[in-house]
Every structure is written in C-alpha cells, then in structure tokens.
Amino acid sequence: MAEKDDDSIGLSLSLSLKPPQNLPPPFPSNLMHSLPLPFHNNQHHHHKSPLSDAFRSISDRNAETRSFLRGIDVNQPAILADGDEEVAAVSSPNSTVSSISGKRSEREENEGERASTTPDDEGGEETRKKMRLTKEQAAVLEETFKEHSSLNPKQKVALAKQLNLRPRQVEVWFQNRRARTKLKQTELDCDYLKSCCENLTEENRRLQKEVNELRALKLSPQFYMNMNPPTTLTMCPQCERVAVSSSSSSAVGSSELATTGVGIARTANQKSMSVNPWPTIIPHRFKTTD
DNA sequence: GCGACGCTTTTGATTACTTCA
C-alpha cells in the first residue's frame, strides 16, 4: 500500500533552478489569465500526469533548505517509517497538540489519511487546538507553492515527511493558500477594473462636454465668420462623429483628425485616455484678431 | 516599562459541494 518513493522524491523547493520565466507583470495582467503565476504552470487538477512524479530537481538552495530543516526541531521529533507514511502526532513546538475534531478523526479513519496508513494519533484530545506552522515550515511551503500550486500525492507525502507534518496538513495548507491567493488576485482585479471604470467615466464626461461645446460653437454665428467656404464641419447625428470635408486641411488644424473622424470614436487600444482628441481645432479657428 | 484586556487579523482546519476520469 504505502508506495515507497525511494528515489526520495527530491522536493524541488528551489526557485533557483529554472529562472522564473513568466514573471507576473506588475499589474493585473492576469485579468485575462486571472490567476497568478503559480497557477499558470499548474496542470489541471488530478495529477495523474507523470510529469510530476515528484519534483525532480535538487538545487543547492534546496539542499541548503533541507539541511537547514533537518537541523530544526520542527514540531516534535516524528519518527517516520521510511516508506510507510508516517504521520507522527504532530504538534507545533509552541502550541500543544494539534488535535482533531471528532468528525475529522472519523473521516481520517475512514479514508485512511488518504496517502497515509496511520490515521494515528492525537489520542483523542477534545479541544481542538490549532497548531501554527513554524516559520521554517511556512517558508518551505511557500517555496514549494511558488513552483507548484498544487501537489500530487507523492509530493504531498514527501513534503509532509520533510516538514514533519501530516500529509493532510500539507494538503490543507495548499488548499488555503490557493484560495487566498485567488482571493487576493480577485481583489486586485477588482481594484484595477474600478480604476478603469473611473477613468472611462471621467473621459466620457470630458468628451460629452466637448461635444456640447462644439454644438454650441456650431450654432454660433461667430463660427462662420472666418470660415473658408469649402470647409464644413459635420457631425453624424447618430454616432456623433465629426468630420470635416475640406480642401484645405489647415482650416481645421488637424486634417488627420478631421478626415478620419477619430475625434470621438477612438480605438480602445489607444495609449492614453487623457489625450485630447481635439488638439487644435478650437483655439486655431477662433483666434481673435482684436 | 509592562501586563491585562479587548478588538482585529491571520491562518489551520472543517464541511459542503462540484468536477472529472
């Protein structure tokens, strides 16, 4: 039953092996991908793929971390049978036993701790005391999470063994981490969209104002005073685009603007929202001479 | 300075439900 990962599943806790390839862009970039980096290289759940027959690589840093961890008394010294899943009754160094609620132990009994054989433990402490992971444990988990946001059973067991935790604890930690990462990303996305919305609202307000001014100007008699006859400023009543049909583009000041009618309807990928689409048209035409 | 106290935040754990092979 207990599959022995004799090649000692080198938990690749190092980030140094592969230089991070797709560094997350500074900002929500992931509105499209929607999840942060770790999720990207995440193959679909159900890790049946042998791809991840445990993390392969052991880097210097990993070794370092490992020896480091060996030195630490991470929780109580759990004696782990090599192949068979451990599950020493784990408790944090500070807090007492992490006990388990009745239902939980029941469940573990039933499912046999999934990967584990010995549901062990805790001897039936009623009060559910929560253990907190040590900094070192948390650090290793974080490192691992950066590489793989979820673990296959082998990895889970190996990591648990390494950290002197129960596989279930590792599993739970990863679940929580995924959930909270996602939540955080959602918040970021939300903020980003909010600011986009504000910008667009502001832009819209400004453009509306400009349209109104143009309308007013168009009706004003002054408007026609210095106008070259061939030049006409027309506005489509439906789309409200302004177009100038003129032989002399200088009359408007921005021929490109006029002939393409890009004044109001601009493309979405235009760089800056705050670019004034009417750079010269009004000041140029209505320069007073007195 | 320091300890008690209350409130808030963080985080390990549980439960219910969904998805997929």
Place this chain on the structure above:
DNA sequence: TTTGAAGTAATCAAAAGCGTC
C-alpha cells in the same frame, strides 16, 4: 450512471498582532 479522488468556497475558531488603559 455511479464512484472516488481531486478541487473550490464558505466558514469556524485558535493564535498572533496591536492599540489602549
């Protein structure tokens, strides 16, 4: 269609952090 193993979402509650007295 059923089943079991994986996942997520929501929630609880212990531990830690922090400000105040």
